[in-house]
Amino acid sequence: MNAFTRSITDFLIRNTQKNVEDIYEVNDPVQRQGFAYLEAWMSIIGNVVLAIVKFVFGFMLNSISLIADAVHTASDVLTSLVVILGFKLSSLPADEKHPHGHGRIEFIATLVIAIMLIIVGVKFGFSSYERLKANTPVQGSYLVVGVMLLAALLKELMSQISIDLGQRISSGTLIADAWHHRTDAIASVLVAIAILASGFGYYKVDAILGFGVSALIIWTGMEIFSDSASKLIGETNQEDIAAIEQLALSVSGVADAHDIAIHDYGNSKHVVMHIEVDEKLTVIEAHSIAERVEHMVNQNMWVTTTVHVDRVGSSS
Ligand SMILES: [Zn+2]
Ligand SMILES: [Zn+2]
Ligand SMILES: [Zn+2]
Incomplete structure (x- = not known):
């Protein structure tokens, strides 16, 4: 993780978490939950703000791409809710039926987010195919491109903070959520590329890049899925x-x-x-x-x- 991201993560932790001995490696279940909630709430607030900004600019600039992107960003709140739900349920105390506690629910939450990630990847593939077939320009001004790229930058930062937090508490759930953020960033960049390339008469550039992105997302989703499934089965380190x-x-x-x-x-x-x-x-x-x-x-x-x-x- 780069120093810039790490310093932001440190700042967020110091201002929200209490009594953490080592903020780079956390094992205590209650503190892990605190870190996970931090990731989820940062993501939810970040996504809501970004979605509103995209909606406002989308209507102001009359850009369908921006409005569509805003919907995508708003829907990302869902995966962060899975993070919260997963960590909430996994912290339930042991009961007669589950004498070892409910900690493995965290792995199930990761599986759910991984499946959502794979679905996003498949959707990327389909929309890229549609774009390839349609062979039409994507309209948009340089201002739209600017908003898209800025949003992508912020979303990538959110993704890196989530990965950082995930590594500190070694949680696949947060890493999976981070990859969700990253797909949104990539989607925005692709739209920006589509607009720019359309200006030069190339209508298929984003579609071709989209296939690569689709494969990358599906691959990552499957990796996170099998990682978590392996932990559920019971792997040996x-x-x-x-x-x-x-x-x-x-x-x-x-x-x-x-x-x-x-x-x-x-x-x-x-x-x-x-x-x-x-x-x-x-x-x-x-x-x-x-x-x-x-x-x-x-x-x-x-x-x-x-x-x-x-x-x-x-x-x-
Ligand atoms: Zn139970
Ligand atoms: Zn003894
Ligand atoms: Zn023995």
């Missing part, structure tokens, strides 16, 4: 496993650690692992080693750990 193993081995009395499993429930992660200790230890001693390992892993990895104790050499 080898780096985390290795880190947990090292933490366990750093506790004195632990000869080995194995069978480490991480169950990721979105805003809570459960670790189950085995350690090997000297068989001559008393139960009290072995138990206190196990507890030290649990504390060590819990504090460093933001997880809840359960340790099973084996005697050295028996990896059962």
Whole structure:
């Protein structure tokens, strides 16, 4: 992320979030939710303001492209509402039916936004095909082009802030929403190109570029979708496993650690692992080693750990 975007994100966080120790890496569920709401509200306010500006200029300049673009921008509020709903529901406490909490709803929200992204990509493809077939000029003044490009710039900035926030709380939901913003920016640029190229008698430039954009959006949507689906299925992060193993081995009395499993429930992660200790230890001693390992892993990895104790050499 570039320094300019990062400084804006820092500014937004400092003015809206309280008591965040490290604003670049957030694991606490409540603080993650705060960051997600920040992204969603920034997006909603940004989109509403941009849509109004586009509508006003669209009517003033009598530009159908600007009005159509305004409708697109206004509809982007929908994905940000999915972000809010997703994080609200995923923060529900555990209940009898869902003893591990509802954190994985975040992954479902990401799937929903990814599907919406793919639909936008397909629509891009269709409208590009229509433009190619029609072979007609897009009317518009340089002022319309200027408004379009300025709006695209702002929307790209919103997209980058969303990606930045998403990376800080490692949330695919925010990254997916960010890509939605980016598609709107690209759409505005394409219309600007269409108007400019039409002025020179080229009526198909935006259509051809549109096909490329369509493929890019569909590809990105599918990537975000499969990423989130993989997390829902339950993927293993080898780096985390290795880190947990090292933490366990750093506790004195632990000869080995194995069978480490991480169950990721979105805003809570459960670790189950085995350690090997000297068989001559008393139960009290072995138990206190196990507890030290649990504390060590819990504090460093933001997880809840359960340790099973084996005697050295028996990896059962
Ligand atoms: Zn439930
Ligand atoms: Zn215990
Ligand atoms: Zn074992």
